[in-house]
Structure formats: structure tokens, C-alpha cells
Amino acid sequence: MRISEAVEGYLSHLGDVRRLSPATVRAYRSDLVDLVRASGDPDVRDIDIEALRQWQWDAATAGLSKATAARRTSAARGFLAWAQDEGLIDADPGQRLVAPKRGRSLPRVATAPALDGLLTDAESAARSGDPVALRDHALLEVLYGTGARVSEVCGLDLDDIDDERRTLRLRGKGDKERVVPYGVPAAHALDAYLVRGRAGLVDRGDGSGGPAVFLGARGGRLGPRAVHALVSRVVAPVVGTESLGPHALRHSAATHLLDGGADLRSVQEILGHASLGTTQIYTHVSAERLRDAYRLAHPRA
Incomplete structure (x- = not known):
């Protein structure tokens, strides 16, 4: 199965089974569509840790914030864990993918x-x-x-x-x-x-x-x-x-x-x-x- 097809299955799972909000599903869609684009949409079994790390590196050099990079990593790891549970891949390369540490800024509040x-x-x-x-x-x-x-x-x-x-x-x-x-x-x-x-x-x-x-x-x-x-x-x-x-x-x-x-x-x-x-x-x-x-x-x- 192509990655793009597997991604659509995962997004349906997020919305229909896990009942995540539409906004969260849209954010995950954006991240995973970018993964499909960067990888060239091969068979989902062909995704490996090297391809994932290259995707992370591309995001870092493009100037994306640590929070965005961490979310993209979370999206990829969730997708690949689901793919393994569904029998689409034998081993989950996302387990070895480490999210960048992100600092936490204090929210601004009014008196x-x-x-x-x-x-x-x-x-x-x-x-x-x-x-x-x-x-x-x-x-x-x-x-x-x-x-x-x-x-x-x-x-x-x-x-x-x-x-x-x-x-x-x-x-x-x-x-x-x-x-x-x-x-x-x-x-x-x-x-x-x-x-x-x-x-x-x-x-x-x-x-x-x-x-x-x-x-x-x-x-x-x-x-x-x-x-x-x-x-x-x-x-x-x-x-x-x-x-x-x-x-x-x-x-x-x-x-x-x-x-x-x-x-x-x-x-x-x-x-x-x-x-x-x-x-x-x-x-x-x-x-x-x-x-x-x-x-x-x-x-x-």
C-alpha cells in the first residue's frame, strides 16, 4: 500500500475512532502529507528511519519551530505505530525517531x-x-x-x-x-x-x-x-x-x-x-x- 493511502486510513481512524477534533486531524494531515511529499510516496513498508530523519532535518533547516517539529514527529510516530497495528508494516521505524526538545514559554495574561x-x-x-x-x-x-x-x-x-x-x-x-x-x-x-x-x-x-x-x-x-x-x-x-x-x-x-x-x-x-x-x-x-x-x-x- 502506498503511504498516501495508509495516511488516509490513519486520518479516518483519528477522526472516527479516536474522536480527535477536526483541528487536530487537519494538523496531522498537513504533517503527514508533507511526509508523503518528501518521501516520494513509496510503499509504506519502504519507509525507514533514515528517510524519517531526513524529513526531520529538512524541517529544521527550513526554520520550523521546535514545537512544530515536535508535532510533526508525533504525527509520524502515531501513524507508523497504527500502521504496524494494522499489519501494514512489520516493524515500526518511528520508535527510533526522537522529537526535538521544545522550551515552554509562559502564556501572556492580563491583570x-x-x-x-x-x-x-x-x-x-x-x-x-x-x-x-x-x-x-x-x-x-x-x-x-x-x-x-x-x-x-x-x-x-x-x-x-x-x-x-x-x-x-x-x-x-x-x-x-x-x-x-x-x-x-x-x-x-x-x-x-x-x-x-x-x-x-x-x-x-x-x-x-x-x-x-x-x-x-x-x-x-x-x-x-x-x-x-x-x-x-x-x-x-x-x-x-x-x-x-x-x-x-x-x-x-x-x-x-x-x-x-x-x-x-x-x-x-x-x-x-x-x-x-x-x-x-x-x-x-x-x-x-x-x-x-x-x-x-x-x-x-
Whole structure:
């Protein structure tokens, strides 16, 4: 079997069996299609460790980041392990493929007072009654109030909201569900949007939004790209950088929870991290903030 055919089988396995998110499958597709191109698409049994290492070297000399190179390595290793399990190859050369070590940069976060001002401004804009302004206020409050991923909030349906308990049912990576609480400000903003704003957005469209909580300006389900643009536009001036990732409010929520005394396990559950090690990055952010405050304030710093 050609590598290209085997890759399509593996990608189907990731989506249909392992239930990985479409975004993750797209990233793996990009990496593995590049492997097919670089190898010349021979029979999958002809892939060896030398070809894999050459592929890695080509990526390094092209200037790809260590994070991207590590992801490509993970994609290749996963593919080849699956190929062996399926009997497409006798031995797995990916077991000898070593991913480059990647450094971990601390996420940028906004201060709690800065975000409070930002959300107050969004609330003021929503008082106009404009459906988009009402939606944006609710969206920002939910993102910050729950620490949810952008994709999880975009995937919210109306029956995922429990307004009595003030909780949301979110579907995270691997289609795993979790229930997270949200606070009074998010509840008020969400109620205002659902009562006075969402119907206005429905009227603008053709009903394609269905049960989605958050709708776009044309009435369809709001997409992650539009949310990324909104978050970057409103949060970047607060943080002081234009190169802001899509998880700005998620990073800030996690850090502020820890700053306020929440334990690490609780934050892990709220964020939906599979590993506690992933959540621990925010303890480093809190420590950095503490050191900065000390240097600024203590006379003997």
C-alpha cells in the first residue's frame, strides 16, 4: 500500500475512532502529507528511519519551530505505530525517531483589574441593545468566567446551559464532556444576550445556526476564527502585545484562579486538562507575577 493511502486510513481512524477534533486531524494531515511529499510516496513498508530523519532535518533547516517539529514527529510516530497495528508494516521505524526538545514559554495574561475594565466597556456597549454587542459581551464574560477553549464555546448549544445551577456543559478535546460553573456577571450577560440579542441574529439568517448559543452576524453558528479576532482585538491593548494567542482569556482565567487561592486539581478540572502537568504552567505564571510585584514594591529587591 502506498503511504498516501495508509495516511488516509490513519486520518479516518483519528477522526472516527479516536474522536480527535477536526483541528487536530487537519494538523496531522498537513504533517503527514508533507511526509508523503518528501518521501516520494513509496510503499509504506519502504519507509525507514533514515528517510524519517531526513524529513526531520529538512524541517529544521527550513526554520520550523521546535514545537512544530515536535508535532510533526508525533504525527509520524502515531501513524507508523497504527500502521504496524494494522499489519501494514512489520516493524515500526518511528520508535527510533526522537522529537526535538521544545522550551515552554509562559502564556501572556492580563491583570484582573484590566479585564474588569475591558468587560465593563463591553457591558456599556451592550446597553445599546445591538445584538452583536450583546453577544460579544456575553461571549467575553463566558470565556473569562469559565476558562473555556474558544472551540468549546463555539460548540455550545442552548440545552448545554443550566441557568439554575449556573453551569455549562462543554465538549473538549476527544469529545470529552465536562460541566463548569460560571459567575453572576457571566449569567447576567448571557441572559441579556439570549433574551434580547440572539433573536435579532436569528432574524438575520436562514436558520443555519440551529441550537447554537452564539451566532454570527448572519445568523449561523459563530466560528472560532471570528472569536479569535474579537479576543485579539479587545484584549491585545490590555496585555500590550499584538501577537496574542486565541487563549488569552483562558490563560488569564486560570492564572487568576490560582492567584485567588484555587487548588491546582480544581483548575485542572475546570480547564479540562488531561494532565496536571499542563495546568502547572499557570503556577509558573503566578510565581512570575509575584516576583515582578516584589521587584517593584520591596525596597530591598
